[in-house]
Amino acid sequence: MIRNNPEITITFDYTQHRYPGGGTNSHTRRLICYFLRLSFGFAVAHQLCTNHDLANFPKENHRQMKSEILEKKAYLLHWMYDFIEDDDEPAYLASDVLECDKILTDFINTLSESASKSDYLWVISQVESLVKTLNVVNAKHLNQLIETDQREDICALIDLVIQNAGHSAEQDITQQWREW
Incomplete structure (x- = not known):
């Protein structure tokens, strides 16, 4: 959970998104973080998504x-x-x-x-x-x-x-x- 301002609270657990063969869906994580970056700016997305396999999204x-x-x-x-x-x-x-x-x-x-x-x-x-x-x-x-x-x-x-x-x-x- 993160509180960017008093009116916005974002909570998500993307560990629930899994590939059919098992394992965490890193694509889903990147999509969520990318959406957050577009919607709320880099600082919020960075704070939420740090250490969550974002290496390809900035590219x-x-x-x-x-x-x-x-x-x-x-x-x-x-x-x-x-x-x-x-x-x-x-x-x-x-x-x-x-x-x-x-x-x-x-x-x-x-x-x-x-x-x-x-x-x-x-x-x-x-x-x-x-x-x-x-x-x-x-x-x-x-x-x-x-x-x-x-x-x-x-x-x-x-x-x-x-x-x-x-x-x-x-x-x-x-x-x-x-x-x-």
């Missing part, structure tokens, strides 16, 4: 988050390429968008795959490095590679990557280093 949730991250990045890059096509004399070329893509992809992969991602200060240092690298790239193009829309999309992308690493950013953490 599924991370796959969904990774998909959102890739969609956000694709959207950002689409509009950067669109700008090139619509302008007779664009301030940057497709190769510059590819450079930006590589920088963002490296950041996403580093935060997704590193064992250090649980360390918030390490994550912030990676964000700082990304922002400063993008500052240099943007400056090469007279600060026209990253305009207002791109800035907002990049910041949203960074927030998603930070969330995927298990942290939250309640404010724009890029602002202290950002020149775009």
Whole structure:
């Protein structure tokens, strides 16, 4: 039993769910914990489901988050390429968008795959490095590679990557280093 707030009490015993051949149904446990995570948030689900064979569920949730991250990045890059096509004399070329893509992809992969991602200060240092690298790239193009829309999309992308690493950013953490 857990009490998350005075109005919600959750009690369940999923040891009663068994496979026909015997043994506890770990799939049922993961489903229950996943439902709790969606319904009540990670903290409640974690408290209820700790040590209950959840190793595979975070991976599924991370796959969904990774998909959102890739969609956000694709959207950002689409509009950067669109700008090139619509302008007779664009301030940057497709190769510059590819450079930006590589920088963002490296950041996403580093935060997704590193064992250090649980360390918030390490994550912030990676964000700082990304922002400063993008500052240099943007400056090469007279600060026209990253305009207002791109800035907002990049910041949203960074927030998603930070969330995927298990942290939250309640404010724009890029602002202290950002020149775009």
